[in-house]
Amino acid sequence: MNVKGNIVLITGGATGIGLSLVKEFVDAGNEVIICGRRQDKLDEAKKLYPSIHTKQFDLSHSHDREALHYWINKKFPKLNILINNAGIQRGIDFRKGIETLRTIDNEIAINLEAPIQLCAYFIPLLQTQKESAIINVTSGLGFIPSVAMPVYSATKAALHSFTVSLRRQLQDTSIKVFEIIPPMVDTDLDKGERKKRGQTYFGITPEQTAKESFEAIQKDEYEFAVGDAKNLRTGSKQNFEEHFDRMNKHFK
Ligand SMILES: NC(=O)c1ccc[n+]([C@@H]2O[C@H](COP(=O)([O-])OP(=O)(O)OC[C@H]3O[C@@H](n4cnc5c(N)ncnc54)[C@H](OP(=O)(O)O)[C@@H]3O)[C@@H](O)[C@H]2O)c1
DSSP: OOOSSOEEEEETTTSHHHHHHHHHHHHTTOEEEEEESOHHHHHHHHHHSTTOEEEEOOTTSHHHHHHHHHHHHHHOTTOOEEEEOOOOOOOOOGGGTTHHHHTSOOHIIIIIIHHHHHHHHHHHHHHTSSSEEEEEEOOGGGTSOOSSOHHHHHHHHHHHHHHHHHHHHTTTSSEEEEEEEOOSBOSSTTTTHHHHTTOOOOOBOHHHHHHHHHHHHHTTOSEEEOTTHHHHHHHTTSOHHHHHHHHTTTOO
16 A cells, blocks of 8 residues: 555544554544544644644544535545544453443443444545555454453454454555554543552553554554464464453453
8 A cells, every 4th residue: 555645534534553653544644534522632633733724523423524624525526545443442241230331421422333334434445546445443352352341342352343244345446455453552441440459561552553453554464463362363263262261451
């Protein structure tokens, strides 16, 4: 994939892995657009990278996904890369019953429905460009699930499956379909839950994750697992129990 001179939309690009991807794409000479819910985070990102475009959208709502597509079509009709990066991660204890689901954000809407709907919205536009790409950010937990985060893991497994099908559906179009599979990355994704669970290791940096992913995109590595996620991806097919126990040793 040519990684210069593109127009790139990165959902959730104001923080964490998304923000590190912004750096990679801006430094390589691409025009970058980001969106997210928190205006202060979008403003901070714009201060760091003044050339980027920012807009507030809450992708858990279907009407905001439609509004994002409308805005991009009007303002950036040459958009050729969509990066579905926005996501949330929540610990959910099903032993507490339905109440535990009522008090949390909807991971299914943000992590799964949003990328699927955005793909559907943007594919007609992306197909009109000479070379284009959809890049879905899944997780090693989509391959070996976390017991503490069952819904999160399920959304990422489903997004992986969707990405495999989409890649085949679009094989005769100009759209390349990538999947980035990060391992544990030290960002604000879990809002301090890792510490509460007694973990002492918080993962690799978002900068390393973005750098390696960017290089993989450049080399057309369509399903790219970063760092330890490589073990989870292959382990899911070979030593599932061993990896499952190792990944979930903190669960009580
Ligand atoms: N960190 C890890 O260990 C890890 C591992 C594997 C995969 N990943 C995946 O990597 C991606 C990025 O996560 P991260 O680790 O960089 O965490 P992060 O810093 O929390 O980034 C998530 C981004 O998504 C945005 N977002 C969340 N809900 C949104 C919504 N409803 N509408 C629009 N934007 C929304 C957030 O901005 P607002 O809150 O302002 O909306 C934030 O900028 C996620 O898909 C995550 O599942 C992370």
